[in-house]
Amino acid sequence: MNEPLLTVLGSAAPFPIPGNPCSGYLVRYGKTSLWVDAGTGTLSELQRHVSLRDLSALWISHVHADHFADLPALYYAYAFGDVSRETKLPVIGPRGWAQRVSAFVTNDVAHDMGTVFHVLEHDVDELANVGEMRIRGQLVAHSAPSYALRVDVGGRSFVYSGDTGPCEALTELATGVDLLLCEVGCQDPLDVRRKVHCTPEDAGKTAADAGARNLMLTHLAPGLTGDDALHRAATDYDGPISLATTGLSVTI
Ligand SMILES: [Zn+2]
Numbered sequence: 001m002n003e004p005l006l007t008v009l010g011s012a013a014p015f016p017i018p019g020n021p022c023s024g025y026l027v028r029y030g031k032t033s034l035w036v037d038a039g040t041g042t043l044s045e046l047q048r049h050v051s052l053r054d055l056s057a058l059w060i061s062h063v064h065a066d067h068f069a070d071l072p073a074l075y076y077a078y079a080f081g082d083v084s085r086e087t088k089l090p091v092i093g094p095r096g097w098a099q100r101v102s103a104f105v106t107n108d109v110a111h112d113m114g115t116v117f118h119v120l121e122h123d124v125d126e127l128a129n130v131g132e133m134r135i136r137g138q139l140v141a142h143s144a145p146s147y148a149l150r151v152d153v154g155g156r157s158f159v160y161s162g163d164t165g166p167c168e169a170l171t172e173l174a175t176g177v178d179l180l181l182c183e184v185g186c187q188d189p190l191d192v193r194r195k196v197h198c199t200p201e202d203a204g205k206t207a208a209d210a211g212a213r214n215l216m217l218t219h220l221a222p223g224l225t226g227d228d229a230l231h232r233a234a235t236d237y238d239g240p241i242s243l244a245t246t247g248l249s250v251t252i
Helices: 042-046 071-080 097-105 168-173 200-210 226-233
Strands: 005-010 024-029 032-036 057-059 089-093 117-121 133-139 147-153 156-160 179-183 215-218 241-243 249-251
Touching (some): 024 147, 032 133, 042 071, 071 089, 097 117, 147 168, 168 200, 179 200, 200 215, 200 226, 215 226
Parallel strands (some): 032 057, 156 179, 215 241
Antiparallel strands (some): 005 249, 147 156
């Protein structure tokens, strides 16, 4: 693999539908595989593309179920499955993510995430590199602490919005990026949810203001069709716009 590749593992929100898990993406370059968000159903989809033995790291934007609910299942894979690794899988997420997952899988015996994962937290631990990838998280505007991600590798750059309303922090992170993967979780510009999710117009404007070369839309608001999202995102952005669909792989 000479060029970094983005594969969509799922883009449904806020619940999975047949053939489309919730939010999850895979960024690959050479032997490095970075799983980004573990939404419901993405663990299964992930294994079409990389084995759990070879996965390099998992990055979690925020601990809403449609972005991290497959983590307990991933814990089961490493704790009780026949998956052996040479090193623990680095997992970086918002503060307290490991306690949240631990509380879910525990009944009478504590399950310490540190036994199978290398537990890392945004703004606490530095995880600047995953293999050859340089990565940076950025706090954005959501109803829970939520991070956007930038990956620079192989002379290309990628930004994933996580869940966020339109904000300077996302625009700044996406400056000059080759591919911006942006959520469009808000349909109505007058909806109060626009504080925590982007409309298609917001995604397009963010891409335009940041000078992003390509825009991909994901996490469509309930009731928002793909055609509408594409059309509306083009209001302020004249670059190529695509839709995140499960199984899609594109060069970054
Ligand atoms: Zn969310």
